[in-house]
Amino acid sequence: MEFTIARGEVYLRISAILILVLAACLIAFDTQTKVIVFTIEKKATYKDVNALKILVYITSVAAGYNMLQLCKHSAWAYSGSKFERSYISMAWISLLLDQMAVYITFASNSAALEASVLAITGSQTFEWIKLCNRFTRFCSQIGGAMFCGYVASFIMALISTISAYRVFRMYSPKLYTVSE
Template identity: 30%
Template structure:
């Protein structure tokens, strides 16, 4: 059975590389989220037949803007916190927070994806026609914002894996009952 002290130098050699990747990904999230917010908030198009369409008309877009703002703020705080030494182990905090952010970004991306699907395809069952032929520029900008949001989501998915590795590498692997019996017998 390995001792935790024996494995500590091996895992601590990876910490600087992981910390660099972690901070880089968190720093990447900030401009991606800010660009998503800017593209979405400034998105509007006027149509002489149907009127003006703005992001504030669609709840899913407002939700994505809120989640993008939260993710940018969290990423900034997390970058600063990762370089500040304190007595508290932040691995669990980052693990839980990264998971929550990834889930929130998935939900907001799904909401916008649903809006885009309806905008491109419509829903004949409830007499909704597609809208992107009338609001093409609006739909294109929402597509771009969704792509940037998806990139930020990918960053958080990798961050969630890194933070999970950090948390669970602090513990020894579980020992099977067979190994315990063999250890007692010897």
């Protein structure tokens, strides 16, 4: 049972890493240039919106964190050690870091989504134009990246559930019963 859960966690972490890297690359390498008036060109990049810039950084850090966790799990698997009382603090730290990664990734995706909705709809109050009418390819690629970010957040939530299972399994009465 534990081996199956560990294998599932490895597959989930690899999936999260790939999707987070895909989301970061989709945002970071997305540019589109349009001619506004005769020779005046406007270039749309992720650097134009601070929420997208922060999203690139956070998805990159989250992918790196999942890679480090994957390395930690592979080191534990090769050492052949079982969970003992000395590993309880490490399991709690992993759970808390997994939770933080999920919440921060989800929050940054939501902030970027809010900024993107303003780019789609504009705001007459602030006299902001609808940017996605001009930069359609840029906006659709950003939308795909945000979808990837939400999928990665969901996968990391599943990973966090597995981490919680590992932590609370250590407090099971069956684990610490004395055999006669």
